[in-house]
Structure formats: structure tokens, C-alpha cells
Amino acid sequence: MPTAPLTLASASPRRKELLERVGFHVKVVPAGIDEQRFEGEPPEDFTKRMARAKVQAAVRRLRATIYPSDAEGGRVNSLASARDDLARWVIGADTVVVVDDVVLGKPAELQEAREMLLRLSGRVHRVVTGFNLFDLRRNKEGLQAVATQVRFKHLSRAEIDKYVSVGESMDKAGGYAAQGVGAYLIEDLSGSYTNVVGLPLCQVIEMMEEMGATEILPF
């Protein structure tokens, strides 16, 4: 059992569920950030930049809570280090779908979800997740992007309409949920499966081990 919580700088219920499923004690500190991709920015770089921005936004909020006097320019509370331990590790992540060098984020409306799925039908796309693990105590970070190749079955327009009507497309990159009804859309994949859901668990835990985050690990 972990002796300290992991702060998740993301409002995604999928990432929370993935981490909790393997036994992490997750504390969510959602971080609203501006998700704008630079012209020509590779998806790996973009998702890592987004992941880091989410973590930094959460860290600012955590620091303001742990060291309230700092915010007023005063001195650090004597309880700081004990409190610090409880919010030492912060993780953030961002996931996009890439096809034909086009980067698909979350669809803004149903019609956009339909267009995304039509583009993915019968073809291979990449799901790229960038993640950032931050150690507040030592001000150190790990930053990595993981890509998974996903092949979709062929979908007719009628099938796409039916899938979109299920109602799980809207807050997912590429307009589908691998862990939901969308499971049947995936003919096969190559790489990390949990990466497609939103966080490459095996690689995330490897980074935690390398950075010495023993107190948050569930095993």
C-alpha cells in the first residue's frame, strides 16, 4: 500500500481510474490550461508540453496551499515539510490522436466526432500520450511521450452514427473511448494499451521507480 498520495493534475476520470485500479492513492488537482498546439509542433513535443503545463499549474496551486505565507511574501510554515511529503509527487498527461500527420484532440461537437471517426475508419493511427512526473521536494521532473499504433475496423457512416449516438465521443481525443463501447472499433494495436486510455501505466511506474517515488507506489 502507498504511504503517500499521488497528485493528478488532470480532470480526466480515465487517468484517475487507471491509477486507482493498480492501487495508487490519487488526489486530483485539475489544472485548466490553454491547449494550443504550435504550428508544426510534433505530437510528442506538444503532449509533453501540455503535460508539463498541467503539472506546473497544479504545483502553483499546491504551493499556495502548503506555503500560504509565501503567497504573501512571508516565511515558510513550520509544518511545511510534513505537508510537503503529502503532496510531493505530481503527475500530468495529455493525449492526442495522430493520423496523416493531422493531430486530433477532443471533438468540439458531434459532427466533428463523426468526421474524426470517418478519418480513422479502416486505418492505422497513432495515439500519443505525453506525461510529466514532478518531485516537489527536489524540484526534479521526468518527461516522456509514448506512442501506440491502433488499427480501426472499417466503419460505414451508419455505424459511425450509431457509435456517436452512444454518447462517449465528446471528451475523448479522436472521438472514441477504447475502454468503453469503442473497444469493438479496435481491430488490433501495437504498443501500450493503457496509453490509448490515457496513461501508459507500465512506463509511468518505471519512471516513478527511477525517480525514487517509493512512497506513492502501490507495490
Add this chain to the structure above:
Amino acid sequence: MPTAPLTLASASPRRKELLERVGFHVKVVPAGIDEQRFEGEPPEDFTKRMARAKVQAAVRRLRATIYPSDAEGGRVNSLASARDDLARWVIGADTVVVVDDVVLGKPAELQEAREMLLRLSGRVHRVVTGFNLFDLRRNKEGLQAVATQVRFKHLSRAEIDKYVSVGESMDKAGGYAAQGVGAYLIEDLSGSYTNVVGLPLCQVIEMMEEMGATEILPF
């Protein structure tokens, strides 16, 4: 929405959950069969044979319920065709893990689960699921085996002990659950992910479409 149920000839809660997640209306008719592999029988052939044996056992139970007079050598009930529609499609499946040409089924005890995981540590293995879809009305069947390559992270004996202590190893081929805590054991995979859980959803649905099982399809 499906207008008729799919009979699942398996007591596995994972297969039921997978099918229900994408919208099938599942009716479980568990079929106790003898799971003995023949000397030198390839895993694809073995799992297909097991899948078919499960389906046939369920079909015998269904026929005895639908046509009770048949069991006594009498004539078919006039309601038979209506009832038949409600139990027309039966599916069964069997999953094994293959490594070094050794076929791993479900461990019989914790020590066997530990030995299986030690064998899988840091290496690639295959997960093979055979499935059988049977159309009771036309006495026709589809039979297929799907294989997925899975690469495990390296696990120390201490990590294996901790994982086994989670308690999800015992009723799973190879001693791990891809959809449980075991998710973090998988570094990457190649093929169908749901196949590793117990049923290759995309391929199963494709077979249903080919066999005209429109009344059970959720979309």
C-alpha cells in the same frame, strides 16, 4: 439495441463484462467441460476445441429447455420457433497463455501462479483465445482463434509476491489479469487487447456480421 440475447457458454465474468460493455444482452449458460489438452495439440486447436465443447454443452442444455418433449423422444412444442429465436446464438471461448511452447492455463494454486509470472517476466508471450459462435436455428457455426503478443516488464521475485498477494491471479490463464492490477505488468502488446482479457471483441463482432446475427448486435 439488440432485439435478442446472446447466450454465453462460459462462467467467466470478464467475457460477460466485455460483451455487456459494448451493449450485448448476455444470458449466461455455464458449461462445465473437461479441459484436457492433447499431447502436442497446438494452442489454437486446443482453445477452439474447448470453445466448441463449451458451446455444445450449452446447446444441449438449451435444447432440453426449448424442446422438453424432444428429451422424451416426443414432438416439438409449437412455441419452439419463437423460443428458438430467443436462444438462437451461442458463443463460447477459451483462453491460454503460451511461452516457450509451453501452454499455461489457470494456476491451481498461488505457488503455480508465482512460477507462471516468473516465466513471463521481462519476456514476450502469446495469449491465444479460441471462440465458437453457433447458430442453433441453422445448425451452423463459426470457429476462430486469435493470438496477441504481450511483453511483460521485468519482475523481481518480491514484485511477483506482491502482485500475487493482490489476489487476482487464481482464475486467469497465465496468472495475471490485464484488466486489473495486472495492467501495469504489460509493457506493450501487439494484436487485440480484448483478446488478452478473454474475447477479441472486434473479431467476434465481425464473425457475427458475417453469419447474419443482426438481432443480437448492439449497433
